[in-house]
Amino acid sequence: MEDARKLSDFIDLDLLQNIQDNCSKAMGLAFITVDYKGIPITKYSGFTSHCMLGRQAKGFAEMCEQCDAHGGLHAAITGQPYIYRCHADLVDFAVPLIVNGSYMGAVLGGQVRLQEESERELEHILPQRPNWKRDKEWEEAYQKLEVVTYEKVEASVKLLRDIIVTFVERRTGKGADGVLREKEKQLSEERAARLDLEKQVQKQESNTARRRTELHYFFFVMNIISKLAYEEKAAKTEALSYDFADMMRYAAGAEQKISTLGEELNYIGALLRIRKAWVRDKLAYTISVPEQYHQVSCPFMVLQPIVECALEGAETEAAEPRKLDFYAEEENGRLLFQILSNDTSRSVEELTEELSGAAEEGYFHTGGVDRLLKQTLGGGYRLMVNRRRDGRAGAAVSFYLPLERNG
Secondary structure, eight states: OHHHHHHHTTSOHHHHHHHHHHHHHHHTOEEEEEETTSOBOSOOBSOOHHHHHHHHSTTHHHHHHHHHHHHHHHHHHHTSOEEEEOTTSOEEEEEEEEETTEEEEEEEEEEEEEOGGGOOOOOBSSOOOGGGGGSHHHHHHHHTSOEEOHHHHHHHHHHHHHHHHHHHHHHHTOSHHHHHHHHHHHHHHHHHHHHHHHHHHHHHHHHHHHHHHHHHHHHHHHHHHHHHHHHTTOHHHHHHHHHHHHHHHHHTOTTOSEEEHHHHHHHHHHHHHHHHHHHGGGEEEEEEOOGGGTTBEEETTOHHHHHHHHHTTTTSTTSOOEEEEEEEEEETTEEEEEEEEOOOSSOHHHHHHHHHSOOOSSSOOOOOHHHHHHHHHOTTOOOEEEEOSSSOSSEEEEEEEESOBOO
16 A cells, blocks of 8 residues: 555546546456556556456466566556456556656556457466356356447547547646746746846946946046146156056956956056155065066055055154065065065054955955965965064065966
């Protein structure tokens, strides 16, 4: 009964019994539904006296169950109804019950004799057991069996197959309606995903267009300022406006991951000139990087966080004048880049934590330098923060770059 309960999880056995009874009355054939082992899970419908005697006889009933199991299994393997002869030489057939791709059992029918002119070479599913013919009652029951044409059996099988397939599909939701609903659901999900993607693309395109418009207007205004500064002979203002415009042009390329050391230094040079115009004598710097290294590949915007961190607090009255020195030299097949600072406002440990932490949102940030180096250049590249080796107070921030030329 365990298998019957499994089948009943998908199919209403009472409804199946009703279909089976009506098919038996309409077709004049016997029917029984079995599980995949050949064990009945419905009541007999229209069973003949001959077969009832056989299923009550010791040793013969087991043969009946084996025929049922073999017939259903053969139908399951081929996926099609199977017409055969049983061990009592009667014509039977099996229509497989396939639920969600698994063979759960079969509806078996038949228990008829064929007219002589309709005789076909049908497979005997088990060896013949003619000893029942010696029993008078059994033999009389055999003679009373309905004699039909093979065409009737074949038509009955096709009709039963269509009924069973429709029944199973409707009960399991796998019929035309179920397939259509599944397809509609899939299409709906695809449409929703496509619309979401389109919205994201439109938003990105809108943001890009707006950014381009803003930058275009920004550079337009900066050109006006530069022109006025030139006309008013304000050389410093003119130079700073050009520096700021150059900085904005470089920062606008945020999509790129790799730049060059020369471009990074040009950006930092402009930044430092603007900061020096603000703090004046409180900032001094030197950039001593040979031009031969300016085409070395370098992560985009890797220097700005370090410089911003080194300049923090430089504009206050109590602060000592801030001094930054930039160096680069080859070491062990790589380029060692260093920034020396006389800033003593934080320890080496605090500086390391600040430069290695999560990058903050906004135009200026001081975190994420170590992660940026590793993500861009690989795990062998990292940020190093140490005390200065020249005996002076302050820190040395350094990192290696591969000696590869960009472009």
